[in-house]
Amino acid sequence: NAGVTQTPKFQVLKTGQSMTLQCAQDMNHNSMYWYRQDPGMGLRLIYYSASEGTTDKGEVPNGYNVSRLNKREFSLRLESAAPSQTSVYFCASKPGGAKPEAFFGQGTRLTVV
Amino acid sequence: AQSVAQPEDQVNVAEGNPLTVKCTYSVSGNPYLFWYVQYPNRGLQFLLKYITGDNLVKGSYGFEAEFNKSQTSFHLKKPSALVSDSALYFCAVRDPSGSARQLTFGSGTQLTVLP
Numbered sequence: 722n723a724g725v726t727q728t729p730k731f732q733v734l735k736t737g738q739s740m741t742l743q744c745a746q747d748m749n750h751n752s753m754y755w756y757r758q759d760p761g762m763g764l765r766l767i768y769y770s771a772s773e774g775t776t777d778k779g780e781v782p783n784g785y786n787v788s789r790l791n792k793r794e795f796s797l798r799l800e801s802a803a804p805s806q807t808s809v810y811f812c813a814s815k816p817g818g819a820k821p822e823a824f825f826g827q828g829t830r831l832t833v834v
Numbered sequence: 835a836q837s838v839a840q841p842e843d844q845v846n847v848a849e850g851n852p853l854t855v856k857c858t859y860s861v862s863g864n865p866y867l868f869w870y871v872q873y874p875n876r877g878l879q880f881l882l883k884y885i886t887g888d889n890l891v892k893g894s895y896g897f898e899a900e901f902n903k904s905q906t907s908f909h910l911k912k913p914s915a916l917v918s919d920s921a922l923y924f925c926a927v928r929d930p931s932g933s934a935r936q937l938t939f940g941s942g943t944q945l946t947v948l949p
Contacts (some may be wrong), residue, residue, distance in 0.1 A: 725877075754936065754937075756939075761843070761941055761942075762926060762941055763838075763939040763940050763941040763942050764939040765842075765939075766880075766936050766937075766938075777918065779936060786879045811877060811878065811939075813878075818925050821866050821883065821885065821928065821930070822868055822883050823880070823937055824880070825870075825877035825878040825879070826877050827875075827876060827877040828875075828876075828877050
């Protein structure tokens with residue numbers, strides 16, 4: 722079982738460039754999330770999708786857009802990258818009901834120079 | 835708004851000794867509480883959860899956590915630490931009655947088990 726798969730694993734961008742981080746899960750989960758992890762700040766929610774066709778802003782959505790392409794895929798787009806977006810990005814998915822814990826991908830380490 | 839506090843950035847413990855990683859939370863309703871572990875260059879792995887019932891919950895790798903409603907705490911414990919337990923630990927909370935239904939994470943505690 723692949724679980725949650727993120728691509729790419731590493732990326733270096735120049736300021737102003739755009740890119741899309743891809744995330745796919747094969748667990749038939751309804752909810753998917755994008756977090757960023759910065760030293761000393763834990764994980765902060767960027768956007769989430771409670772179900773296919775819906776997306777909502779999290780704690781730090783500025784500078785990002787998302788697309789829930791289908792039930793499996795949830796992409797994160799940086800339209801014009803800034804050095805402040807240098808971070809490690811994690812995608813997660815969550816089933817409902819009796820198993821409320823989230824499952825995480827291995828992360829994308831993004832550096833904006 | 836829900837929040838989580840992990841008051842210690844770093845915890846050091848000798849191998850074989852008991853360990854505790856502290857977590858306190860704030861949420862308006864009855865919380866769902868979680869512990870995750872992150873090894874270097876890896877994603878977060880689920881350790882254990884409290885939803886309802888017994889205040890002492892047991893999880894993976896010999897870890898357990900105690901839910902204390904009056905102190906709004908959910909401390910992670912292990913009776914005998916291993917060097918391989920060295921990692922970054924995150925506490926998280928979710929208010930199942932909230933409209934957002936997302937996890938809120940603490941800032942993380944780096945656990946180092948010394949041989």
